[in-house]
Amino acid sequence: MIRSTLARRLCLSALFAFTLVGAGPAPAAVFNPETFTLDNGLQVVVVPNHRAPVVTHMVWYRVGAADEPLGNSGIAHFLEHLMFKGTETMPPGAFSSEVARLGGNENAFTAQDYTAYFQTVAAEHLETMMRFEADRMANLALTDEHVLPERQVILEERRQRVENDPGAQLSEMMRASLFLHHPYGTPIIGWEHEMRGLTTADALAFYEKWYTPNNAIVVISGDVTAEEVRPMAERTYGQVPRRAVPERKRVEEPAQTAPRRVVLESAQVQQPSWSRLYLAPSYNRDPENAAYALEVLAEILGDGPPGRLYRGLVVEDKVATSAGAYYSADAFDLGTFGFYGSPLPGAEIEPVEAAIDAAIDRLLKEGVTEAEVEAAKGRLQAGAVKARDSLFGPARTFGAALTTGSTIEDVESWPERIGAVTVEQVNEAARAVLTPETSVTGLLLPKPTS
Incomplete structure (x- = not known):
């Protein structure tokens, strides 16, 4: 899985510098996207690009590590892993296997403010990807049999990415010192002692609280138009009922008085x-x-x-x-x-x-x-x-x-x-x-x- 600490040197200005079109005092038009919202609150953004018969399909949830309950650090990232563990109708690994069979690729990443899942496939397979993502948006099925071994996977990931990397350790300590009160000071992957206590019930509670179409955005970039995407979105995501979503309430950082x-x-x-x-x-x-x-x-x-x-x-x-x-x-x-x-x-x-x-x-x-x-x-x-x-x-x-x-x-x-x-x-x-x-x-x- 891709982890989005976004490597601190890859800030949004750099991202825009390599992904936005327009030079000089051009009119306000960069990607010329098309957008619509389904009845259940899901926003869909389509960026047509007809250079090749391929699409990138991304599902973004407005929830990340900074939205975690106190004492459950790492649950957003843990749930990202668990979203690949199957639904009521699709066994663990089947989604990924189908993407590979169709010649596509996929991944996911967690940041402080969002979690995203994506696939790049031939345009003809877009509706299949939408159907799979809509399924796990509504029907994730988790048991200890799959959750507890995956907890060991994220602990090992922390060992490899943080505990065996002095630069990552320093970065973690610097952010913990920079943010005195705000949850941005907690690492996205979580603190090890709290990660060890994460449970199936914790993951399902986080999923049921935040993973709903009215808290998500689907972005599709490639060889399609909004006119083509809308009926596919209605047949797939449109069948997922909306749920109430809590307000994203974050504590404010206090005044800082010493370096x-x-x-x-x-x-x-x-x-x-x-x-x-x-x-x-x-x-x-x-x-x-x-x-x-x-x-x-x-x-x-x-x-x-x-x-x-x-x-x-x-x-x-x-x-x-x-x-x-x-x-x-x-x-x-x-x-x-x-x-x-x-x-x-x-x-x-x-x-x-x-x-x-x-x-x-x-x-x-x-x-x-x-x-x-x-x-x-x-x-x-x-x-x-x-x-x-x-x-x-x-x-x-x-x-x-x-x-x-x-x-x-x-x-x-x-x-x-x-x-x-x-x-x-x-x-x-x-x-x-x-x-x-x-x-x-x-x-x-x-x-x-x-």
Whole structure:
């Protein structure tokens, strides 16, 4: 299964940069999707792409790890696994076997705010995929016989992905320190001691609470039209009754008054690295309308040769092998703005931290320039030219947006909104977000030999 921590360096601005069409001050039209809603509340979004007789079919649920009950961390991700364990009419593994028999591929992923399931198949098999997903939307059948062994699978996944990876351990501790009260500080995969206690009853309760058509979005990208999809959707998903869905109530993050620092030393670490996270607005929580300015700022600072940090630390000063910044805006609640850097082989980490701190200080004092803003906006928009060649990209873009509070119109107008960002907005956003009190700094270091 694909796990969507979304690897922190793959923020929504980067996703859009590679999946949106439109350069310069183009009109607000990116994917030109078609959409409709069934009587049971299920929204369907269709992105026609007739380059090949293939479709990507995705089902998105507006529920993720941040919606879990206290003490049940990991249940959203666990249920993602269990959705492949069969229904009242389809035995475990039959769905996946049929997808493979038809020459398709499938997967699923869990994030803090959503859970998604997808298949890519020949267009002629789309209704079969819709029928299978509608079946497990309504008729999941779980018993201890299948649930308890799968619990061992997710525990082993945690061991492999977190406990055997010092970088993942540091990231987990940094997020737990960044979010003092909000559930975004709990790892998507869960805390091990709570994962061990997850039960069949827990999984079924979570499923019955959140998995219903009026809490889901189906996105289909490929060789179809909404006119063709609607009758298929009515024959499949339209037969699933709606249920009441609770409000997504999240605790608010309290005011933060001191920066935090996390240091992890491990014998597994060969190359030190440095990172920092700041709390930031997301698209859905953006009272100052700063999200688009922060995307431009992240592009200016960058994580490659055009970026200030790479150019300054790697090319000019030669104190780092990598350096950059990124912004993660695809959240129902708070987003994050991050920095990272790694020293030259055999060198200490302190010069990298000092150089990035100096770059941040300069940014806050002097700001960015008109030339930097225009170049960054151009790169963001130009990087989107090949979007329509992708099936998965548009489907994922719309699913992530619609499950975290954005609209189709927000996605379609992205190039215009980026194009409208000004120097003043970028500088204001930087000064509002890059405050030490709302930050966590992480150091990943080799363990000293005695």
